[in-house]
Amino acid sequence: MGGFFEDLPVLAFVLAGVMSVAGTACWTSGQLSETDDSDALGQSAARLVADVVVDLRGDGALPSVEAVRSANLSLRLAGLPEGLACLISVWCIHPDLESLLVVGEADSDLEVARSERALMNASCEGGVVGILEVRVLVWESQK
Amino acid sequence: MCGSLRSDERAQLALMDAMVFFAVSMVICGTLMSYVVSNAGDHYEAVGTGADTDESLAVFLESSLGEGFVLDGLGLELTGREQLGETLLLISAMVLQGHPSEVFEPVLLHIEEVLVRVCDPCAALLRVSLAEGVEWVTVMEIGQEPAENADTDSASQNLGMCEGAPVMVTLILCPALLSHGLFV
Numbered sequence: 453m454g455g456f457f458e459d460l461p462v463l464a465f466v467l468a469g470v471m472s473v474a475g476t477a478c479w480t481s482g483q484l485s486e487t488d489d490s491d492a493l494g495q496s497a498a499r500l501v502a503d504v505v506v507d508l509r510g511d512g513a514l515p516s517v518e519a520v521r522s523a524n525l526s527l528r529l530a531g532l533p534e535g536l537a538c539l540i541s542v543w544c545i546h547p548d549l550e551s552l553l554v555v556g557e558a559d560s561d562l563e564v565a566r567s568e569r570a571l572m573n574a575s576c577e578g579g580v581v582g583i584l585e586v587r588v589l590v591w592e593s594q595k
Numbered sequence: 596m597c598g599s600l601r602s603d604e605r606a607q608l609a610l611m612d613a614m615v616f617f618a619v620s621m622v623i624c625g626t627l628m629s630y631v632v633s634n635a636g637d638h639y640e641a642v643g644t645g646a647d648t649d650e651s652l653a654v655f656l657e658s659s660l661g662e663g664f665v666l667d668g669l670g671l672e673l674t675g676r677e678q679l680g681e682t683l684l685l686i687s688a689m690v691l692q693g694h695p696s697e698v699f700e701p702v703l704l705h706i707e708e709v710l711v712r713v714c715d716p717c718a719a720l721l722r723v724s725l726a727e728g729v730e731w732v733t734v735m736e737i738g739q740e741p742a743e744n745a746d747t748d749s750a751s752q753n754l755g756m757c758e759g760a761p762v763m764v765t766l767i768l769c770p771a772l773l774s775h776g777l778f779v
Binding site for chain 1 (some may be wrong): 606609611612613614616617620622624627628631634642650651655657658659660661675676678709710712713764766
């Protein structure tokens with residue numbers, strides 16, 4: 453009985469060491485896995501925002517704000533990799549601040565999401581060249 | 596003394612071994628955590644400033660002024676359809692001719708508002724410079740000067756010629772917190 457109690461401090465140190473290493477290893481692998489997911493989402497968001505800008509620019513001429521407002525981006529939503537959801541919004545930030553287009557899916561419980569933005573010019577009323585901001589948010593779908 | 600150890604000496608040695616084991620495991624934990632933290636730091640840097648600085652500058656200069664101005668003292672009227680690049684070149688030329696820059700303040704304030712919208716969430720400084728020999732002399736600056744030693748990203752574009760010398764515009768972007776000297 454006395455030997456058991458003498459060994460308790462040894463046991464405590466060993467257990468504390470093992471549990472610390474195991475706990476830190478679990479936490480590290482979780483963090484690295486989250487970073488990998490975030491990087492993959494970031495790449496998807498960057499590709500998507502570039503594709504949306506190409507779609508909105510059309511034939512290369514300066515698009516009009518009205519054409520952007522009525523643009524159909526459903527193909528881009530359908531072309532997303534399996535398991536990903538996104539929200540695309542296009543804003544006019546100059547000369548006036550207004551929302552032009554919002555396309556996306558309603559989903560719940562965002563855990564990891566990445567966003568990207570791109571700028572482009574568009575012709576507004578009165579021959580003014582305005583600035584549009586395309587924002588994309590991509591996340592893992594829970595569906 | 597012939598190689599056999601007493602019970603309490605063995606217990607002390609075992610405790611010492613356990614403490615060494617614990618210390619080594621703490622070192623391993625610290626190494627793992629510092630690795631994750633350094634990775635998180637790299638990830639933050641990779642996020643950067645959002646839209647590309649070259650792209651932001653090009654889009655900004657291509658866009659129109661968007662608002663009309665009448666500068667009474669100069670007899671100059673801007674309709675709002677002028678490109679921002681052209682407007683900056685015009686103002687630079689007039690400043691170099693000796694007109695006080697205060698005359699252009701309403702236009703410059705409007706240009707700064709547009710700049711802030713384009714570069715959000717970063718703090719931005721737009722610098723117009725004129726080539727004098729091998730040196731570039733600052734003609735005017737619009738926006739917020741970043742803190743010294745702050746991590747910035749910049750892009751330049753040629754605006755045109757003024758008094759026979761090329762005029763260049765440089766956009767300097769800095770994450771908003773760094774522009775106030777935090778985290779530097």
